[in-house]
Amino acid sequence: MRATTERDMLDLLLSRYNTERQGTIADRWVRAEHVRSSQDYRETLSVADFIAIDKYASSQAIHGHEVKVSRADWLAELRDLTKSERIKRYCNFWWLVVSDPAIVKDGELPEGWGLIVKSGNGVRAKFKAPELTPLPLPLDFVAGLTSAAQRTAYREPLRQDARTLCRWDKVRGYYQQCQACGQPAPCPLHQPRAAREATQ
Numbered sequence: 001m002r003a004t005t006e007r008d009m010l011d012l013l014l015s016r017y018n019t020e021r022q023g024t025i026a027d028r029w030v031r032a033e034h035v036r037s038s039q040d041y042r043e044t045l046s047v048a049d050f051i052a053i054d055k056y057a058s059s060q061a062i063h064g065h066e067v068k069v070s071r072a073d074w075l076a077e078l079r080d081l082t083k084s085e086r087i088k089r090y091c092n093f094w095w096l097v098v099s100d101p102a103i104v105k106d107g108e109l110p111e112g113w114g115l116i117v118k119s120g121n122g123v124r125a126k127f128k129a130p131e132l133t134p135l136p137l138p139l140d141f142v143a144g145l146t147s148a149a150q151r152t153a154y155r156e157p158l159r160q161d162a163r164t165l166c167r168w169d170k171v172r173g174y175y176q177q178c179q180a181c182g183q184p185a186p187c188p189l190h191q192p193r194a195a196r197e198a199t200q
Helices: 006-016 071-079 082-088 139-159 192-199
Strands: 029-036 047-054 061-068 093-098 114-119 122-127 164-169 173-178
Touching (some): 006 029, 006 122, 047 082, 061 082
Parallel strands (some): 061 093, 093 114
Antiparallel strands (some): 029 047, 164 173
């Protein structure tokens, strides 16, 4: 059996944080992979593996994620928690995400961290992350976060097609839209696989 990679876990997180508002093409989450703590390379840098921003007005929050796929990688993280703190300080919630629950032993989860574990074909929260009081976001970090979100959005069609929404109105009856952009489905930009099949 092939070992689970960081890319596998990031794909599972992209699926977890992909919830459309019912009846609309608006996605609840902004997703960003590999977010740097600073754009200034003269500083000591850290990278958050994954950040998800909840856009819902009633639950707006920044969720940061540190992904680990081996025990050795986790132990290295524990030896220097200042690395994660460079980004955790800007987040409302901070999560450790592991491919196997055995990677984290009882009592090892640092204060202020939640735990998400791989479960079947998805991930689930094993220990809920406590709500934190984040620092205001400096422009330098915002620039890196938005840049990472843009790169992640560009890569999304390479990973999987956007979802298709079924809509209805009095003029057209039932019709289908690309969830990412609202264009008729299959959309060649966000649903390239389905678009290719439709032309064959």
